[in-house]
Amino acid sequence: MNNRIKGILLAAFGGSMWGVSGIFAQSLFTHYTVSSEWLVGIRLLFSGILILGYSFFVNKENILLPFYQRKTALKLIIFSLFGMIGVQYFFYKGIELGNASTATILQFAAPIFVYAYTVLAGEKKATLREIVLVLFTFFGVLLIVTNGDLKSMSISPLGLIFGIASALAVAFYSIQPRSLLAEFGPTVIVGWGMILGSIPFQFVAPITEPGFQLTWHSLILLLLIIVFGTSLSFISYFASLSYITPSLASIMTALEPLLAAVLSVVVFKQIFGFFEILGIFIVMIAVLLLASTKEEAYVEMVNEQI
Numbered sequence: 001m002n003n004r005i006k007g008i009l010l011a012a013f014g015g016s017m018w019g020v021s022g023i024f025a026q027s028l029f030t031h032y033t034v035s036s037e038w039l040v041g042i043r044l045l046f047s048g049i050l051i052l053g054y055s056f057f058v059n060k061e062n063i064l065l066p067f068y069q070r071k072t073a074l075k076l077i078i079f080s081l082f083g084m085i086g087v088q089y090f091f092y093k094g095i096e097l098g099n100a101s102t103a104t105i106l107q108f109a110a111p112i113f114v115y116a117y118t119v120l121a122g123e124k125k126a127t128l129r130e131i132v133l134v135l136f137t138f139f140g141v142l143l144i145v146t147n148g149d150l151k152s153m154s155i156s157p158l159g160l161i162f163g164i165a166s167a168l169a170v171a172f173y174s175i176q177p178r179s180l181l182a183e184f185g186p187t188v189i190v191g192w193g194m195i196l197g198s199i200p201f202q203f204v205a206p207i208t209e210p211g212f213q214l215t216w217h218s219l220i221l222l223l224l225i226i227v228f229g230t231s232l233s234f235i236s237y238f239a240s241l242s243y244i245t246p247s248l249a250s251i252m253t254a255l256e257p258l259l260a261a262v263l264s265v266v267v268f269k270q271i272f273g274f275f276e277i278l279g280i281f282i283v284m285i286a287v288l289l290l291a292s293t294k295e296e297a298y299v300e301m302v303n304e305q306i
């Protein structure tokens with residue numbers, strides 16, 4: 001197997017597992033009285049431990065290095081509290097209040113907020129092509145949440161709010177830790193971000209108090225979310241950047257919303273209207289085209305650390 005195929009398969013696996021984890025979470029919310037606070041807390045804690053273990057034992061990295069300087073330690077704590085918690089909690093709350101497919105596609109629109117930041121911060125100039133793609137993304141989201149009827153919404157307002165909030169959190173998650181990722185590598189920063197991000201949830205919904213009856217079915221779902229939907233998906237995506245370009249890897253992550261939508265139909269018998277399906281494809285195509293226009297110098301720099 002050549003390196004290109006290996007990289008494509010790793011990125012595809014990572015994107016697929018991200019999409020599937022949302023379906024597993026929706027299944028927990030549907031069949032058990034699981035709170036998103038408890039689920040996010042246990043997911044972040046154990047996934048962080050697994051990712052840091054991979055970083056230490058496989059990559060042979062010094063996982064304590066970010067804490068040697070007060071400045072980098074503070075940046076890491078900020079990333080954990082506002083980036084990691086925001087991404088994970090808003091996403092799972094969006095699933096709890098809405099559904100996995102809509103929450104996933106709304107979060108997938110995060111690059112438009114990253115793009116807006118780079119323009120407003122003066123890091124790049126806006127082009128007509130990019131502005132059109134941003135407008136198409138908003139149009140696609142509008143079709144998804146209204147199913148073509150502007151007088152009503154096909155999802156709950158709170159589900160929409162948390163979905164958009166998760167996209168904003170992803171933008172912060174992508175921008176704020178850039179210097180940390182370049183200096184220490186993604187597995188170290190993401191691993192610690194998850195562990196530190198899990199701490200506040202232990203005061204709200206301790207992992208020792210799940211609030212529902214643990215069965216073999218629920219434990220298997222939890223295991224799938226933590227191991228496959230989080231730890232292996234992150235590790236696979238990062239590993240893919242050693243073999244393929246970041247732009248190609250980002251294209252493969254489009255499997256996440258696509259798989260979430262397909263599985264929502266198969267598992268939960270969710271029915272999508274014509275305009276919702278059209279909106280999903282518009283958002284996916286517009287975001288992928290917008291992502292392909294971004295400067296990759298930073299991502300390539302991160303790639304060298306892996």
